[in-house]
Amino acid sequence: MENINVLINKARIEKRIDEMAKEIEKDYEGKEIVFLGILKGSVPFMWELSKRIKNDIIFEFIEVSSYKGTESTGTISLHKDIKNSIEGKDVIIVEDIVDTGKTIDFLLKHLQEKGANSIKIATLLSKPSRRVIELNVDYIGFKIEDKFVVGYGLDYDQKLRNLPYIGYIE
Numbered sequence: 001m002e003n004i005n006v007l008i009n010k011a012r013i014e015k016r017i018d019e020m021a022k023e024i025e026k027d028y029e030g031k032e033i034v035f036l037g038i039l040k041g042s043v044p045f046m047w048e049l050s051k052r053i054k055n056d057i058i059f060e061f062i063e064v065s066s067y068k069g070t071e072s073t074g075t076i077s078l079h080k081d082i083k084n085s086i087e088g089k090d091v092i093i094v095e096d097i098v099d100t101g102k103t104i105d106f107l108l109k110h111l112q113e114k115g116a117n118s119i120k121i122a123t124l125l126s127k128p129s130r131r132v133i134e135l136n137v138d139y140i141g142f143k144i145e146d147k148f149v150v151g152y153g154l155d156y157d158q159k160l161r162n163l164p165y166i167g168y169i170e
């Protein structure tokens, strides 16, 4: 593997997730929240975020993919859907990174007929300069420039998800 440079270290990530958790607690006072994690990249962020929130949180997961290596294929495929009903529920889609916006757009359309009371989006990272579909992303950890990043759930060909920081490959 090429050299990996640290873009955002563990302490900065955790401090920011603390702030995001407080914001979500304030917005969802006393409400149960369904955290809908997009497999697999959202797992570390979903855990770090949810453990800082006192509300009742239900974990659900959905699996989609769009990337091969460092290039987006642009086509989203659904590999695993949710089994439990989200009708009437307040859902937060939890994502590792919003890049072109195609994955979130696909999911919002997919979830439309499932009857959730509300759907918001929380992402650890966002690359606004890459957006193809304009989206309103409710909770953003860090806005980053157009670099291919790894770690904290983000992979390069399925590897490097377990790095405890966000790095980029030279």
Ligand code: IMP
Pocket (backbone or CB within 6 Å): 038, 041, 066, 067, 072, 095, 096, 097, 098, 099, 100, 101, 102, 103, 104, 147, 148, 149, 150, 154, 155, 156
């Ligand atoms: P979008 O559909 O273009 O917004 O892409 C979202 C998905 O692409 C994310 O869930 C990631 O899995 C993947 N992705 C986008 N940028 C990166 C990156 O810099 N590193 C690793 N995965 C990425």
Ligand code: MG
Pocket (backbone or CB within 6 Å): 038, 039, 040, 041, 042, 096, 097
């Ligand atoms: Mg992903």
